[in-house]
Amino acid sequence: MKVMNMVQAINDAMDIMLNEDRGVVVYGEDVGVEGGVFRVTEGLQLKYGADRVFDSPLAESGIAGTALGMAVAGMKPIIEMQFDGFVFPAMNQIISHIARFRNRTRGKFSAPVVIRIPYGGGINALEHHSESPEAYFGHTPGLKVVIPSTPYDAKGLLIAAIEDPDPVVYLEPKRIYRAIKQEVPEEKFSIPIGKARVLNTGEHITVIAYGAMIREVQKAMVKAKEKGISVELIDLRTIWPIDRDTIRESVQKTGRVLIVTEAPQSYGPAAELMSIVNEEAFLSLEAPPTRLTGFDTVIPLPLGEKHYMLSPERIFYEIEKLIKY
Amino acid sequence: MFNAKTLEKYKPLDNKMYQVMDNEGKVILKDWHPNLSPEQVKQAYQDLLFERTVDNMAVSYQRQGRMFTYPPNLGQEAIHIAAGMVIKEEDWFVPAFRELGAWLAKGVQLWEIFLYFKGSEDGSRFVGANRMLPVSVPIASQLLHAVGLAYAMKYKKEASVAFGFVGDGGTSEGDFHEALNFAAVWDVPVVFVVQNNQFAISVPLKMQTRSQNLAVKGIAYDVPSILVDGNDFFAMHDVMSFARDFVLSNNRPLLIEAKTYRKGAHTTSDDPTRYRTKAEEEDWEQRDPAKRLQQYLIKNKLWDPAVEEELIKSYKQKIDAEFEKAENYHAYPIEDVFGYLYKEMPMELKRQLNNYQNYLNNGGAK
Numbered sequence: 001m002k003v004m005n006m007v008q009a010i011n012d013a014m015d016i017m018l019n020e021d022r023g024v025v026v027y028g029e030d031v032g033v034e035g036g037v038f039r040v041t042e043g044l045q046l047k048y049g050a051d052r053v054f055d056s057p058l059a060e061s062g063i064a065g066t067a068l069g070m071a072v073a074g075m076k077p078i079i080e081m082q083f084d085g086f087v088f089p090a091m092n093q094i095i096s097h098i099a100r101f102r103n104r105t106r107g108k109f110s111a112p113v114v115i116r117i118p119y120g121g122g123i124n125a126l127e128h129h130s131e132s133p134e135a136y137f138g139h140t141p142g143l144k145v146v147i148p149s150t151p152y153d154a155k156g157l158l159i160a161a162i163e164d165p166d167p168v169v170y171l172e173p174k175r176i177y178r179a180i181k182q183e184v185p186e187e188k189f190s191i192p193i194g195k196a197r198v199l200n201t202g203e204h205i206t207v208i209a210y211g212a213m214i215r216e217v218q219k220a221m222v223k224a225k226e227k228g229i230s231v232e233l234i235d236l237r238t239i240w241p242i243d244r245d246t247i248r249e250s251v252q253k254t255g256r257v258l259i260v261t262e263a264p265q266s267y268g269p270a271a272e273l274m275s276i277v278n279e280e281a282f283l284s285l286e287a288p289p290t291r292l293t294g295f296d297t298v299i300p301l302p303l304g305e306k307h308y309m310l311s312p313e314r315i316f317y318e319i320e321k322l323i324k325y
Numbered sequence: 326m327f328n329a330k331t332l333e334k335y336k337p338l339d340n341k342m343y344q345v346m347d348n349e350g351k352v353i354l355k356d357w358h359p360n361l362s363p364e365q366v367k368q369a370y371q372d373l374l375f376e377r378t379v380d381n382m383a384v385s386y387q388r389q390g391r392m393f394t395y396p397p398n399l400g401q402e403a404i405h406i407a408a409g410m411v412i413k414e415e416d417w418f419v420p421a422f423r424e425l426g427a428w429l430a431k432g433v434q435l436w437e438i439f440l441y442f443k444g445s446e447d448g449s450r451f452v453g454a455n456r457m458l459p460v461s462v463p464i465a466s467q468l469l470h471a472v473g474l475a476y477a478m479k480y481k482k483e484a485s486v487a488f489g490f491v492g493d494g495g496t497s498e499g500d501f502h503e504a505l506n507f508a509a510v511w512d513v514p515v516v517f518v519v520q521n522n523q524f525a526i527s528v529p530l531k532m533q534t535r536s537q538n539l540a541v542k543g544i545a546y547d548v549p550s551i552l553v554d555g556n557d558f559f560a561m562h563d564v565m566s567f568a569r570d571f572v573l574s575n576n577r578p579l580l581i582e583a584k585t586y587r588k589g590a591h592t593t594s595d596d597p598t599r600y601r602t603k604a605e606e607e608d609w610e611q612r613d614p615a616k617r618l619q620q621y622l623i624k625n626k627l628w629d630p631a632v633e634e635e636l637i638k639s640y641k642q643k644i645d646a647e648f649e650k651a652e653n654y655h656a657y658p659i660e661d662v663f664g665y666l667y668k669e670m671p672m673e674l675k676r677q678l679n680n681y682q683n684y685l686n687n688g689g690a691k
Contacts, residue, residue, distance in 0.1 A: 025480075051480060057510055062469055062503035069473020069487070072458070073417075075480070077473075089499075096463045097470070103665040104459050106450045110668070142666045165668035194671060241671040 001183040006176060009151035009184050010040050010116075013158035014078060016188050018048045021076060024162065026053045028063055028080030028116075037082060038118055038177055060086055064093035064115070068101065071111040076162060084119035084171075085128025091136070098167045099142030113167045114158075118174035120212050120262055122309050124302040131299065132263035137169040138240040138272070144193055145239035147171045149214035152184050153237060156191030164193060171239075173212035180215070196243035198250065202232035205256040205322055207315075208247065208273055210236040213260045219312035224319055231319065239269060247273070248280035255286035256322050260315055265293040287325035292318045326360055327551075327563035332571075335551060337540035342552045342584060345559035348611050350620025352559075359559060360566070361410075363627050369410065369558060370618050373402045374633065376426040377615060378640040379435065380589070383442070386648060387593040395442045398425045400556070400588030403614035404520055406430075407561035408488065411569050414455050417478070417487040419471040422460045423520065423587075424490050431457045435644065439651035446665070447654065456485075465495035468504035468517060472578075475513035479576060486569050487515040494525025496539050505546040508578035516568045517543075517580045520555065522587035527600035543580035555583030556614040559621075586612070659685075 004012065017024050026041055032055040035042030045053040056063050060081055067077040081087040087094075094115065102110040121130035137145045144166055148154035154172070161168035199214065200221065209217045214235050221231045232250050236242070251257050257277050259270040270291035277289040292310060299308050327343065335341045345354045359366060380399050386392045398405065401423065409430025412418050418431050429435065432454035441448025441460065449459035461467035471489030478485040495501055496519060508515050519539050523530050536542060543550030549571070553564045561583060568579045586609040590597050622628035663670060663678045670678075685691070 057503070057506055059499075059503045059506070061466075061500055062472075062507045065466060065469025065500060065503070066473035066476060066507055069419075069470040069475070070477045070480075071473075072470065073474050073477030073481075075477050092463055092466055092500075093469065097461075097466060102667070104446060104449055106446050106661075107665050107668075108450055109458070144667075144671075241673040244672070244676075 009155040060090040064090035084131040122175035160190040196246040200233040202230035209260040220315035251281035327567040344554040397589035403558040411565040435647040436650035465498035475515035493521040514572040540582040550580040555585035
């Protein structure tokens with residue numbers, strides 16, 4: 001075991017896989033000499049050489065499109081989109097090709113690219129540096145989408161993503177890149193994609209969240225505990241495919257559910273989760289399934305961001321409202 | 326023969342186009358000799374006729390309601406036949422969608438092509454073709470795939486080239502420019518082939534670009550570029566052969582603009598009379614690639630045009646048989662809608678498939 005933050009854990013996962021498989025390459029903007037703008041790829045070029053860890057020209061569609069070619073030829077590219085708001089030029093390659101190549105060729109070819117994207121708000125950044133685009137990927141047939149909430153999960157999920165035979169969008173909650181430190185095994189391990197994790201068992205209400213929101217919910221839970229409210233917290237871990245079983249079992253037990261996501265509301269992941277709750281646990285419900293999400297607005301620049309970001313207080317407010325329903 | 330010296334001589338910035346034959350099939354290039362045997366040239370002409378016959382048949386199948394939308398190749402066959410002779414089994418062929426003769430040379434079965442345009446992904450399995458990518462509909466996006474494949478070939482130290490095809494309209498897309506730039510910066514063996522057939526559906530080239538030709542677009546990226554008469558089989562074959570050797574031995578990309586004319590419609594859903602004139606069509610008819618190669622063969626006493634009628638008749642029988650194979654292909658199983666998105670079908674897709682099957686099992690209509 002070694003104490004790591006999320007940046008170190010992600011770096012460690014890539015290090016292990018670069019070492020294990022010569023087909024693995026890491027590239028994107030500034031990931032080489034610079035080690036990435038968040039230093040996630042620090043030291044990897046020095047260790048594995050500039051033909052395996054390298055800077056590409058500054059063009060996201062180019063990064064994604066070339067990765068498809070490499071993957072079709074049997075390599076395992078891990079590409080970095082420097083920020084969430086910069087992935088949009090690559091969407092044609094991701095949605096129209098990477099996600100569909102296996103289906104289009106009836107399994108003859110596939111494009112198991114790993115697309116790493118730092119995402120989410122709360123870091124006082126410029127416009128286009130604080131987006132939560134997970135719904136676009138979750139809505140795209142052919143992709144898997146994972147989001148870790150701890151250094152341990154970050155390492156295990158990234159190794160699973162790299163070993164996965166299909167393309168995986170791996171979203172990194174950059175707000176907690178360095179906020180959490182925990183003991184992480186130094187050896188290789190993986191966490192199955194498609195499985196949620198119950199972080200806290202409780203009786204009165206289920207809260208479903210992922211990524212940076214987990215920590216905020218945990219803060220709200222301190223207050224809930226003081227008020228005698230027992231919260232069951234589910235860390236979704238995988239945005240698609242969603243682990244219905246864990247959601248069903250929990251909501252059937254508690255009868256109440258709050259879904260917390262930073263992404264805008266309409267057509268978002270919370271809407272999908274609420275549908276699943278309705279389909280799987282309708283007769284157990286004692287209150288309407290409720291979502292607390294970002295607004296259907298552009299995430300404001302830093303001076304206005306606090307109005308958008310979900311505070312533990314707001315989360316607790318919604319929990320209490322549901323309990324009193 | 327096209328060589329490094331020729332590359333120096335035919336500068337796209339001078340708008341110089343490489344040409345071997347005139348419109349009557351007469352060799353106009355001084356000291357030029359074919360690097361193909363008479364038998365190979367004859368075979369190339371027959372392959373060209375075959376491609377043209379397939380096209381005519383395909384359009385008529387579509388008209389009979391036996392096939393959906395189909396993009397004819399008519400007028401561009403010399404490019405395809407030349408490319409097909411040069412692209413080797415170990416090379417990656419990254420098509421757009423209008424390269425029929427080259428597809429067949431790569432080992433794609435004609436019935437697969439028909440099956441695809443009849444509306445089945447099974448037509449993209451390409452059971453007998455190695456390193457052949459499927460149709461790419463989003464324009465120019467496939468060129469980046471070719472660059473990634475070329476990177477992989479260089480990385481794995483394989484002597485293999487990626488050939489990426491695009492049309493004139495595609496040169497306006499960002500991915501075209503990103504592909505040229507990535508390939509140049511990464512020093513990878515990829516040949517970009519622009520089939521400039523003068524129209525992007527209805528939009529003429531002059532609405533597409535102010536560049537004097539499309540080959541100049543490679544120059545700023547430091548990609549050696551050649552403008553070639555795409556209706557001149559020999560010019561096309563010379564340039565394609567040179568390109569393959571050049572990118573392999575220099576580990577760098579090369580761009581070819583093959584100037585041609587789409588004699589047919591963009592697809593069977595298109596009506597070219599809306600956007601081009603009879604006079605223009607007649608002008609290009611003078612440069613028809615089949616006619617030029619045929620005239621060359623006749624001049625060199627290699628061909629008797631009297632045999633063509635019988636030849637085409639035999640082609641038609643063969644093509645009909647291939648089409649029947651596609652028509653008799655098995656029905657589209659429900660499982661195939663779900664079964665190829667992921668290596669292993671995720672629970673969520675199994676659930677959706679199961680719901681649909683339950684509906685059908687309870688007498689539901691499709």
